[in-house]
Amino acid sequence: xxxxxxxxxxxxxxxxxxxxxxxxxxxxxxxxxxxxxxxxxxxxxxxxxxxxxxxxxxxxxxxxxxxxxxxxxxxxxxxxxxxxxxxxxxxxxxxxxxxxxxxxxxxxxxxxxxxxxxxxxxxxxxxxxxxxxxxxxxxxxxxxxxxxxxxxxxxxxxxxxxxxxxxxxxxxxxxxxxxxxxxxxxxxxxxxxx
Amino acid sequence: xxxxxxxxxxxxxxxxxxxxxxxxxxxxxxxxxxxxxxxxxxxxxxxxxxxxxxxxxxxxxxxxxxxxxxxxxxxxxxxxxxxxxxxxxxxxxxxxxxxxxxxxxxxxxxxxxxxxx
Numbered sequence: 001x002x003x004x005x006x007x008x009x010x011x012x013x014x015x016x017x018x019x020x021x022x023x024x025x026x027x028x029x030x031x032x033x034x035x036x037x038x039x040x041x042x043x044x045x046x047x048x049x050x051x052x053x054x055x056x057x058x059x060x061x062x063x064x065x066x067x068x069x070x071x072x073x074x075x076x077x078x079x080x081x082x083x084x085x086x087x088x089x090x091x092x093x094x095x096x097x098x099x100x101x102x103x104x105x106x107x108x109x110x111x112x113x114x115x116x117x118x119x120x121x122x123x124x125x126x127x128x129x130x131x132x133x134x135x136x137x138x139x140x141x142x143x144x145x146x147x148x149x150x151x152x153x154x155x156x157x158x159x160x161x162x163x164x165x166x167x168x169x170x171x172x173x174x175x176x177x178x179x180x181x182x183x184x185x186x187x188x189x190x191x192x193x194x
Numbered sequence: 195x196x197x198x199x200x201x202x203x204x205x206x207x208x209x210x211x212x213x214x215x216x217x218x219x220x221x222x223x224x225x226x227x228x229x230x231x232x233x234x235x236x237x238x239x240x241x242x243x244x245x246x247x248x249x250x251x252x253x254x255x256x257x258x259x260x261x262x263x264x265x266x267x268x269x270x271x272x273x274x275x276x277x278x279x280x281x282x283x284x285x286x287x288x289x290x291x292x293x294x295x296x297x298x299x300x301x302x303x304x305x306x307x308x309x310x311x
Contacts, residue, residue, distance in 0.1 A: 024262050032257035046258060053265055054272070129253075136248045155249045180210040187238070187245040 005069045012060045024053055027070065030157065031077050037152045038081040039088075040141045048084055052077045067166050074159070075167045078149060085145050132193065139189035147182035154179055205235050209242045 011019035036045040211217045229236045
């Protein structure tokens, strides 16, 4: 952990309200993006993101500082995801992966930038980009949750294998194996769209 | 020499490492040489690369603009305002100090009660 993280952690343990705001400011979008890509709907992701930060703040004393703070935060988020996915499937919620038009158009209109290459310009190309994002999100949502998690952590959040192992509690070999199977599955699902 | 399904599967098993550029040099050369000569695997790898570029090119979703405010409201509501520590006597009183004061006060009461008898 860096010195900055240690200082922030100490202030969080002191229940410093300003430290809490700084922490949320720094991590809210990353956490939200992870949750959205795992759960698939904005409303659920917003609700879950709140729960994640509440849990982080309530259990900050349990974080021993053996990993980076962000790694621990992602671990909390991943555990919340798993529980929420189980709850939603028990509730027979079928809306697990479809990105609604309004949400994605709003994201594009707000200037949401693609993470990697393939920036789309122009209104027609923007719509193509929206449609492609919809297909990709649908494909990701069709993966089982274990495969989905490693794809989101590695290929979307761009975390290292070491961090992913720490978040999931899995050995590197298992992470890589799951990731490869997930990627092959995505290759097949997206073949007709890309 | 005709290639078997096992051969194609063996090369496909290295697609992730090839994409991430972490294959050992000799194996990377073997895989690239195979891709140059095998139309089927070349097509599969092209699909693989496209899929990976699409996934990594997803728009990053942002939390709602009022997320922080909503969160603080939630925490204050659930903790009845106690969670961030109310200010008392002009500043938050550390729990350790309260504990020490309490112990001393109880000990003093016990001593006083014994002396009073």
